[in-house]
Amino acid sequence: MEDTMTVFTASKYCNVSSKTIINWVEAGHIKAYKTVGGHRRIKKYDLEAFMLQQGIPIPEQKETADRKKILVVDDDLIIVESIVQALEEDAFDYEVISASDGFEAGLQVNHFNPDLLILDIMMPDIKGYEVCKKIKTNEDSKHTKIIVLSAYLDEEKFKLMKENGADLCLSKPLPLSKLKDEVAKLLGLKA
Numbered sequence: 503m504e505d506t507m508t509v510f511t512a513s514k515y516c517n518v519s520s521k522t523i524i525n526w527v528e529a530g531h532i533k534a535y536k537t538v539g540g541h542r543r544i545k546k547y548d549l550e551a552f553m554l555q556q557g558i559p560i561p562e563q564k565e566t567a568d569r570k571k572i573l574v575v576d577d578d579l580i581i582v583e584s585i586v587q588a589l590e591e592d593a594f595d596y597e598v599i600s601a602s603d604g605f606e607a608g609l610q611v612n613h614f615n616p617d618l619l620i621l622d623i624m625m626p627d628i629k630g631y632e633v634c635k636k637i638k639t640n641e642d643s644k645h646t647k648i649i650v651l652s653a654y655l656d657e658e659k660f661k662l663m664k665e666n667g668a669d670l671c672l673s674k675p676l677p678l679s680k681l682k683d684e685v686a687k688l689l690g691l692k693a
Contacts, residue, residue, distance in 0.1 A: 505546045512544050516558055517613045526552070570689050573614055574600040575607040576622035576651070581674075585620060588678040594691050604628040611643055618647040618689055620681075622674075623663065624654055631666040638667030647688040651676075 509527075513520040524542070527534040533548040553560055572589055576582045582600045589598045599614055601607040604627040611619065619637065623630025630650055637643045650663045653674040660671035669688055672681070686692035 507544045507546055507549060509542050509544070512549055515549065515561060516553060569595055569597045570618065570691070571614060571616045572596050572598045572618045572620065572685065573607065573610050573616040574598065574620045575602075575604075575625075575628075576600070576620075577602050577625045578622070581622070584678065585681065588682055589685065592682055592686075594686060594689075596685075604633070607633070611637060611646070615643070616646055618649065618685060620649045620651060620685075621668075622651045624652050630668075631662050634663055634667035649681075649684065649688065 507515065509520045509523045512523045512532075516523070523532070523544075526532045527542060527544070532544060532552045534542045534544045536542055550560055552558075574582055574585050574589075576585070579602070582602065586598050586600055589596045599610060599616075601610045604625065607619075607621075607628070610616070621628070621630065621633060623633075630652075634648055634650070637646050637648060647669045648667060650660070650668040650671045651674050652659075652671075655663075655671070655673070660668075663671050670684055672684065683692070
């Protein structure tokens, strides 16, 4: 029955919540049937067809791809777009996503499992040093490299960030070419 999935296994396969899978099924986006006990079951090929249609990566494709994953966290959408676009167009073919607040960033760190996090620490709901510490003390995310960006921090605060796990602290504004260079170095793609 490997080709049949429960709502829970389908949610893990797609990296979404079980409720999201149920919503997709109820909306008719994914075919499913119910067991005698009332539990939903989804055929793997139906789920994968939906995932392909929606541009959701299929796990086997994710594992074979050797692209480095980067999460950009900033509440300034113009800055986010600039950084994301610059990194996506880089020769190293990064997979880049963004988050605009601390809550979304936490979810993305868990689901996306980035190799590198670019974090603006001057956001209303983020205490930069706590984010760095949480990521670096968690077994699943301690490998994640962290670049902290800020327009307002002095050397003392940058030192605090580094003590709590930031790999690099940069002042904004900085040229995108410098950021791209530092990202490649941190990810071990450039000397």
